[in-house]
Amino acid sequence: MKRMLIIGPPGSGKGTQAERLSASLGVAPISTGYIFRANVRDRTPLGVAAAAYLDNGDLVPDEITNAMVRSRLGEDDAREGFLLDGYPRTVAQVEELDDILAGHGQELDLVLQLSAGDEELVRRLLGRAKDAGRSDDTEKVIRHRLALYHGQTEAVLTRYAERGQLVRVDGFGAVDTVSERVLRATTLTSGRR
Numbered sequence: 472m473k474r475m476l477i478i479g480p481p482g483s484g485k486g487t488q489a490e491r492l493s494a495s496l497g498v499a500p501i502s503t504g505y506i507f508r509a510n511v512r513d514r515t516p517l518g519v520a521a522a523a524y525l526d527n528g529d530l531v532p533d534e535i536t537n538a539m540v541r542s543r544l545g546e547d548d549a550r551e552g553f554l555l556d557g558y559p560r561t562v563a564q565v566e567e568l569d570d571i572l573a574g575h576g577q578e579l580d581l582v583l584q585l586s587a588g589d590e591e592l593v594r595r596l597l598g599r600a601k602d603a604g605r606s607d608d609t610e611k612v613i614r615h616r617l618a619l620y621h622g623q624t625e626a627v628l629t630r631y632a633e634r635g636q637l638v639r640v641d642g643f644g645a646v647d648t649v650s651e652r653v654l655r656a657t658t659l660t661s662g663r664r
């Protein structure tokens with residue numbers, strides 16, 4: 472497993488699972504949300520362009536996001552393998568990723584979907600807001616991010632399911648339990664392609 476995506480609604484724990492899984496697979500962890508937040512914090516031109524979208528829980532426009540991911544996937548470490556967390560989130564981004572990978576002569580090995588119910592997600596995110604201090608963790612913005620997930624990102628899952636690349640993992644439960652499921656899903660499917 473060298474090139475993977477992890478897709479899940481806000482609060483599904485995909486960031487935590489992505490960190491663990493990329494470490495155990497030895498591939499570059501690439502989180503678009505993390506990259507955006509770091510740029511907002513450092514007030515870079517990218518951060519200035521993206522800040523209002525993040526605060527409102529809106530998707531950053533595709534042209535900005537696509538350019539950022541294209542450049543990150545062109546770096547040396549990512550050429551060896553990556554786990555992308557937070558991208559693609561729209562069908563247009565799926566097509567962009569197809570194009571980027573085709574340009575490198577690469578293909579995806581697996582797409583992991585981490586699932587959880589909406590009420591559990593809202594509960595977790597409101598809990599996190601108290602200690603993590605993310606500016607997009609108010610109930611109104613959380614519900615908006617969830618609505619965008621259902622409205623836009625589920626179509627992304629359909630695309631990968633049609634290609635036979637999607638594996639679904641239940642994100643309900645303790646972090647270690649979910650990590651075991653994630654690892655099992657990647658090892659069970661390795662060698663499939």
Ligand SMILES: Nc1ncnc2c1ncn2[C@@H]1O[C@H](COP(=O)(O)OP(=O)(O)O)[C@@H](O)[C@H]1O
Nearest residue numbers: 481482503504524525529530531536557558560
């Ligand atoms: N692929 C993307 N396309 C557009 N915006 C993105 C993308 N990835 C991240 N973002 C922006 O960063 C924010 C945080 O993303 P992320 O850390 O993945 O959090 P979550 O999944 O909890 O909403 C999103 O609400 C959005 O504003």
